[in-house]
Amino acid sequence: CASYAIDSNVLIYGNLNNWNNNQSKPFIKYSYSLFDGGIGYFTKIGGHGRFEIMGGVGYGSAVSEIHNDIYVDSNENLKINAYYLTGSLQADIGFVSRYFDCGLGLRLRELLPVGSYSATYTDSNNRLLIQKIMPLTGQSLMLEPGIMIGLGFPPVKLNIAFGLSYQLNGLKVNPYYGPLYINNYFTIGLTVNLFREYPPPSSLR
Numbered sequence: 001c002a003s004y005a006i007d008s009n010v011l012i013y014g015n016l017n018n019w020n021n022n023q024s025k026p027f028i029k030y031s032y033s034l035f036d037g038g039i040g041y042f043t044k045i046g047g048h049g050r051f052e053i054m055g056g057v058g059y060g061s062a063v064s065e066i067h068n069d070i071y072v073d074s075n076e077n078l079k080i081n082a083y084y085l086t087g088s089l090q091a092d093i094g095f096v097s098r099y100f101d102c103g104l105g106l107r108l109r110e111l112l113p114v115g116s117y118s119a120t121y122t123d124s125n126n127r128l129l130i131q132k133i134m135p136l137t138g139q140s141l142m143l144e145p146g147i148m149i150g151l152g153f154p155p156v157k158l159n160i161a162f163g164l165s166y167q168l169n170g171l172k173v174n175p176y177y178g179p180l181y182i183n184n185y186f187t188i189g190l191t192v193n194l195f196r197e198y199p200p201p202s203s204l205r
Contacts, residue, residue, distance in 0.1 A: 001189065011040050013054065027067035035058030038087060050103075051093050058086045062113075075122050082115025082136050094148070101150030102158065109142040141168040147186075155193040162186050 003013035014037035021030045060082040068076040070122045087110045094103025097105020121130040131133055146163025165183045 001038075002155075005042070007040055009043055009117050011042060011052070013038060013040065013056070015058070017060075027065070029065040030063070032060070032062045034058055034086065036060075036088065038088070045093075048095050048097055049093070053089075053090075053091045055089045056087070058088070059174075060084055060086060075124075077118075077120040077122070079118045079120075080115065080136070081118075082113045084111050084113040084115075086111050090144075095150075099152065099155060101148070103148045103158075105146045105148070105163075107144040107146070109144060111140040111142065112136075113138070113140070142166065143168055150191060152191075157191045159189045159191050160187070161189075 001013065001015045001055070003011050005011045014035070016033075016035050018033045019031070032084035036056050036058020038054055040052050040054030042050060053119040062080065063082075064078075064080045066076075068078075088107055090105055090107035092103050092105035094101060115136045116133055117136055118131070118133045120128070120132075122128055126165045143166045144163055146161055148159060150157040150159045152158050163185050165185065167183075
């Protein structure tokens with residue numbers, strides 16, 4: 001993530017995320033990438049408090065494959081190949097000091113997928129039995145709370161962020177979501193402050 005304050009209350013930001021996960025038994029392959037950017041407003045609360053609200057749009061892609069051995073003589077192959085548009089609105093509140101930062105945030109994200117879903121069934125000799133290909137339609141709304149802690153010496157701080165992603169409706173875009181459609185994320189990064197003494201916090205970047 002990168003952000004830049006263009007004046008004392010307005011910032012612009014950009015995020016680039018990429019994630020891959022593979023396992024062999026059962027065979028599951030999942031890859032995900034997303035770029036988004038936007039603009040926000042931030043302000044001070046007292047001497048060390050900060051509040052910010054941001055909105056942005058983005059573009060991403062996701063590919064997932066799952067292979068199941070249903071019976072002794074048949075196999076199931078499921079695949080999603082999609083790209084999607086996304087829009088988000090988030091608010092953060094936090095504490096900022098010279099050596100320590102912390103923040104809480106909440107993001108609402110909308111995903112609009114475009115692509116296809118395919119289900120292929122073959123016999124033990126890999127001969128085609130049934131194949132279904134369907135377009136992806138609809139939208140998915142995500143609610144994502146998060147927390148951030150920053151430690152370091154100016155102008156560099158180490159940032160650690162943890163959050164949850166709860167899918168409120170729509171297509172189940174990640175096969176690793178649990179039964180309540182809840183996933184989590186954990187990130188570690190660096191903040192380099194080149195222009196201001198105390199930059200605004202963001203728990204979700």
